[in-house]
Amino acid sequence: MGVGDPAGMASAHNTASGMGGMRTAGDLVARMQMSRGMKIKEAKEYVANKLKVSVSDLADPVVMNEMRDDLDIGMVSTSLFPGSAKGIEAKLRIAELLDIEINCVNKFRDKIGRALRA
Amino acid sequence: MKRFHIRMGDGSATELSESELKRDLEEGTRDAAERAKIPPLSQNELAYLFDVYSSPARFVGVDRGNEVIFSYDNGSAKSREDITEIPLHRVQEAQVYEKFLGADIADFGHIDYSFKPVKSIVTFEQQALEYALLVTTVPMFYGSQPNLGSYTQPDGPCPNPMELLPQGKIAEARAAQEEMMEHAVKDMVYVVSAMYESGADGFNFDTAGAAGDADFLATLRAVEILRKKYPQMAMMVGIAGEFILGMHGELTYDGVRVAGLYPHKQLELVEKAGATIFGPAINTNTDKSGAWNVARAVTFVKPCVENSHIPVHANMGMGLSGIPMADCPPVDAVSRASKAMVEITRLDGL
Numbered sequence: 001m002g003v004g005d006p007a008g009m010a011s012a013h014n015t016a017s018g019m020g021g022m023r024t025a026g027d028l029v030a031r032m033q034m035s036r037g038m039k040i041k042e043a044k045e046y047v048a049n050k051l052k053v054s055v056s057d058l059a060d061p062v063v064m065n066e067m068r069d070d071l072d073i074g075m076v077s078t079s080l081f082p083g084s085a086k087g088i089e090a091k092l093r094i095a096e097l098l099d100i101e102i103n104c105v106n107k108f109r110d111k112i113g114r115a116l117r118a
Numbered sequence: 119m120k121r122f123h124i125r126m127g128d129g130s131a132t133e134l135s136e137s138e139l140k141r142d143l144e145e146g147t148r149d150a151a152e153r154a155k156i157p158p159l160s161q162n163e164l165a166y167l168f169d170v171y172s173s174p175a176r177f178v179g180v181d182r183g184n185e186v187i188f189s190y191d192n193g194s195a196k197s198r199e200d201i202t203e204i205p206l207h208r209v210q211e212a213q214v215y216e217k218f219l220g221a222d223i224a225d226f227g228h229i230d231y232s233f234k235p236v237k238s239i240v241t242f243e244q245q246a247l248e249y250a251l252l253v254t255t256v257p258m259f260y261g262s263q264p265n266l267g268s269y270t271q272p273d274g275p276c277p278n279p280m281e282l283l284p285q286g287k288i289a290e291a292r293a294a295q296e297e298m299m300e301h302a303v304k305d306m307v308y309v310v311s312a313m314y315e316s317g318a319d320g321f322n323f324d325t326a327g328a329a330g331d332a333d334f335l336a337t338l339r340a341v342e343i344l345r346k347k348y349p350q351m352a353m354m355v356g357i358a359g360e361f362i363l364g365m366h367g368e369l370t371y372d373g374v375r376v377a378g379l380y381p382h383k384q385l386e387l388v389e390k391a392g393a394t395i396f397g398p399a400i401n402t403n404t405d406k407s408g409a410w411n412v413a414r415a416v417t418f419v420k421p422c423v424e425n426s427h428i429p430v431h432a433n434m435g436m437g438l439s440g441i442p443m444a445d446c447p448p449v450d451a452v453s454r455a456s457k458a459m460v461e462i463t464r465l466d467g468l
Contacts, residue, residue, distance in 0.1 A: 001190050001468050002435010006197070006219060008447040009435060010190070013468060014220040016179040016453040017460045018188045026222035027256040030187045033429045033466060034223070034257055034320055034352035037394050040186055040429065040466040059185040074255035076217050087253040094255070101350060104251040104317030 022068070022076050025051065025058040028098060035100045050098055071097060122172050125451040127404035127411050129444030136172070139409055143167050146406070146413030153361075154380035156421045159413060163462050167416075170454050171409045177453045180460050187467035189223040189395070189431050190215065191261050191324040191356060192231050194250075209250045216256050222467070224258045225322060226250055232265035233305040234274070240309055244316040251317045259354060260313040261322035264306060264337050266329035269298040276301070279365060295332040295366045299339070306340035311347065320352025320394065327384075328358035330365025331376040334384070338371050338391040345392030355388045356397030356433050357381070360418055382421040389428055395467070398422050399433035404443050412440035412455050420463045429466035432459055 001013060019026030025047055032043035048055045051071075057063045068075045074090030075081065085093055088108050095102040121133040124142075134142065143164050151158040159167070170178060180186075194208035194215075195201070206214065208226065215221040226247055228236045236243055247260055270278040276298045279291035310321045323341065327334035334357075341353055362384065364377025371387050379387070381398035388396045400415035415432075419439070423430050437443035440455035459465065 001188060002433050002438055002441075003192065003196070004436030004441070004444075005202075005446045006215075008449060008452060009441075010188075010215065010219045010221070012177075012447070012449040012452040013434065013456050014188060016177070016456040017184070017186055017468070018220055019185040019222055021188070021220040021222045021256050022216060023220050026185075026187060026220065030189070030222040030467075031257050031319075033187055034394060035350070037428050039426075040464075043187075043429075043466075056183050059182070087255060088251065090255045102257075103314065103319055103351075104248075107317045108252075 019059050020061060022074060023061045024064040025067075028094065029058065031094065031098060031100060031102070035102075047098070073097060123174075123450075124171060125408040125442055125448055127402045127406050127408065127442060129442035129448055129451065132407065134407065134409070139171055140164070140168060142407045142410040143171070143413045146410035147417045150414040150417035154382065154418060156380075156382060156417065159417055159420075159462070163416075164413070166462065167409065167413055167458055170458050176450050178457050179453060180457050184461055186460050186465065187222045187429075187431070188220070189259065189322070189354060189467055190221060190225040191322055191433075191435070192225065192227055194224070194226045195229045195231070209246060209253065212250050212254055212258065216254050221256055223319075224254060224256050225261050226258055226318075227261040231261065231263055231324065232268050233262045233302065233309050234265065234268040236262055236309050237305045240312045244312055247313060247318060248316050257319040257352075259320050259322040259352070260310075260318045261324050262309060263325045263328065264302050264323065264333050264340075265325075266295070266298045266302055266333040266336060269301050270294070274298075274301075292366050292368065295330075299332050299336040302333075302336040303340045303343070306336070307343050307347075310340070310344050314348055314351050320354065322354045322356065324356045325358040326355050327362050330363040331369045332366050333358070334362050335369045335371055335376050338387055341388075341391040341393050352394040353392070354395035354397060354431065355391075355393045356431075357384055357399045360398075360400045381418050382425060385422045385426055385430070389426065393428065395429045395431050396422065396426060397431050397433050400439040402437050402440060402443050408440060408442065408451050408454065412458050415439040415455070416458055416462045419459065419465060423463045423465045430463075431467035432463070432465055434459060434468045
């Protein structure tokens with residue numbers, strides 16, 4: 001995006017046209033752009049298919065918060081969900097869910113034992 | 119006569135009549151079309167922009183379903199104690215972007231945000247990145263700028279072309295830039311390799327072309343080398359401006375002269391080099407209205423999206439692509455530019 005104060009730039013842009021990152025499925029769609037080079041329509045359809053939801057649900061924070069809880073793939077607020085996946089734990093589950101390679105997840109698996117890569 | 123509240127390119131407010139607003143939109147798209155030899159916006163698209171800019175709403179947004187992905191540059195160094203007096207570590211700032219600001223892709227980088235200074239402290243950067251990757255969930259780029267200017271004397275190893283050119287030493291200036299490229303490519307491959315080996319999801323080559331055609335060409339060469347080395351790595355190439363300055367003038371990539379390329383032609387070379395995401399950047403003219411600037415920016419970006427085989431994330435930070443050149447950009451201007459860029463070009467992210 002670029003420089004500028006976060007309230008006027010990141011927050012305003014996000015409210016106007018952003019998917020919402022972990023509030024919704026924005027990080028999952030972004031991973032398909034990054035790992036497979038998918039354009040936005042194809043990336044959204046891929047993630048919706050994996051999650052078994054409609055494309056329009058992907059940017060709905062209520063639908064996606066429940067979905068992220070069910071799938072245990074990381075949430076914005078975890079105060080009511082002790083034991084939920086956080087950080088690298090969530091990314092490990094996202095890699096499996098989306099059937100993609102995540103670089104730091106592979107390195108984490110290498111650290112804790114190659115057997116877990118199977 | 120009804121007048122509409124419009125921001126200028128520097129963020130200051132003005133009022134335009136209906137005919138003045140329509141004139142600005144038409145002149146903005148015509149300016150981009152003539153410069154880049156691309157089609158202007160259609161009458162329907164201009165009518166859409168008129169609706170966006172004539173709306174009395176303080177804030178506007180895309181229609182439901184049109185949301186796009188947000189990536190950032192220098193996203194981990196906006197709230198440091200030496201910038202906004204908030205003493206956050208950049209790992210914490212990446213978490214703020216992830217959990218408070220809805221970032222789809224976080225960004226991590228050194229405060230200088232250039233390859234040359236990062237090279238000498240790369241192990242420190244790797245450690246910080248590795249920790250950030252453990253505690254965040256969204257994908258994360260490490261980012262830096264090629265910044266060819268950092269390779270000139272007295273801080274760098276090469277004679278300064280900006281000093282040689284006014285002396286009429288054209289050949290010497292070109293030779294200096296070619297030498298700077300060699301250094302920059304080595305540094306880029308070194309730093310990107312280190313960060314990818316530390317687990318980064320990808321790399322953001324930010325502000326490519328800032329020092330002209332040699333800067334852009336060095337980036338393309340580095341991307342090409344890294345694509346062969348790391349076939350799975352995501353690489354985003356964000357450009358410095360709408361036009362590659364011909365500071366050298368004779369450089370080519372795959373037979374194409376680099377100087378003078380506009381965004382839709384920059385895209386072709388970025389794709390050819392092996393990048394994953396292209397980030398066009400359109401200059402904001404502070405003397406013109408936001409409507410003029412956005413009509414112009416959208417005209418430049420639209421053919422990029424139509425012709426691309428990779429995702430396109432337009433650079434819409436302060437002073438770019440219709441966003442006012444102001445430290446605190448007004449949200450009425452930002453939201454209008456954001457909506458217009460997304461819904462006319464149908465791009466993949468910002």
